[in-house]
Amino acid sequence: MQTQxxxxxxxxxxxxxxxxxxxxxxxxxxxxxxxxLGRAGNIVAFAILVVFIGIGxxxxxxxxxxxAAQEAPxxxxxxxxxxxxxxxxxxxxxxxxxxxxxxxxxxDVTGIVSGATAxxxxxxxxxxxxxxxxxxxxxISSVATGLMIGGKAVGKTLAxxxxxxxxxxxxxxxxxxxxxx
Numbered sequence: 001m002q003t004q005x006x007x008x009x010x011x012x013x014x015x016x017x018x019x020x021x022x023x024x025x026x027x028x029x030x031x032x033x034x035x036x037l038g039r040a041g042n043i044v045a046f047a048i049l050v051v052f053i054g055i056g057x058x059x060x061x062x063x064x065x066x067x068a069a070q071e072a073p074x075x076x077x078x079x080x081x082x083x084x085x086x087x088x089x090x091x092x093x094x095x096x097x098x099x100x101x102x103x104x105x106x107x108d109v110t111g112i113v114s115g116a117t118a119x120x121x122x123x124x125x126x127x128x129x130x131x132x133x134x135x136x137x138x139x140i141s142s143v144a145t146g147l148m149i150g151g152k153a154v155g156k157t158l159a160x161x162x163x164x165x166x167x168x169x170x171x172x173x174x175x176x177x178x179x180x181x
Contacts, residue, residue, distance in 0.1 A: 014097060022105045029113040037120050045121045049144060052117055056110035057151035063102030064159035065166035066095050073164050074171075087178075088171030111148055118144035 033052070037045050071092050077085035091098045122140040126133060159166060 018097075018100060018105060021101070022109060025105055025109045026113065029109055030116065033113055033117045034120070037117065037124070042121075042125065045117075045124065049114055049117045049121060050147075052110045052114040053144065053148050053151060056107050056114065056148055057155050059102040059106035059110070060152045061155040061159045061166060062170055063099040063107065064156050065163040065170075066091050066102070067099045068160050069095075069163040069167045074168070077168070082168075084168055084170075084172030084175045086171070087174040088167045091167060091171065091174075107152075114144050114148060115141060 029052070033048055036048055040048065069088075069092055071089060074085050074089045074092065078089055118141045119137070122137040125140075126136060
């Protein structure tokens with residue numbers, strides 16, 4: 001009699017690849033934010049923070065939509081040669097990897113980098129004001145965290161309710177970027 005052990009094998013190549021992609025994404029986002037924030041004014045710094053939060057939310061929505069969507073509607077769309085349907089099917093056939101990339105790599109990295117960006121913004125403000133207010137640091141990081149978590153919560157509801165439309169839009173975007181006709 002067979003035990004209840006899972007027959008699913010871990011794809012170690014994918015795990016190593018996703019770790020390397022995560023490290024590279026983290027380095028890129030952190031480098032970009034620190035370089036830009038070093039020379040930016042307060043409004044630009046907050047805009048960068050909002051961009052990181054927005055990227056995290058958007059990719060979280062995509063990851064959840066891909067995990068929730070069914071392939072059947074996309075097969076029909078692909079037969080009717082709807083632009084982006086083939087790309088959407090490819091995303092769904094690799095839903096575990098797509099979701100992992102969107103939610104874990106981009107979503108988590110932007111979450112971490114937005115926290116670091118919030119800390120840099122707080123430090124910059126405190127330096128310009130000549131004060132060391134822990135309360136100000138807490139306020140900036142709490143607002144950034146709240147926006148990220150709240151945005152992702154709203155996004156998950158949207159992703160579950162509109163998963164087919166979201167995955168198709170992403171498929172169309174991939175189709176457009178790859179210059180397919």
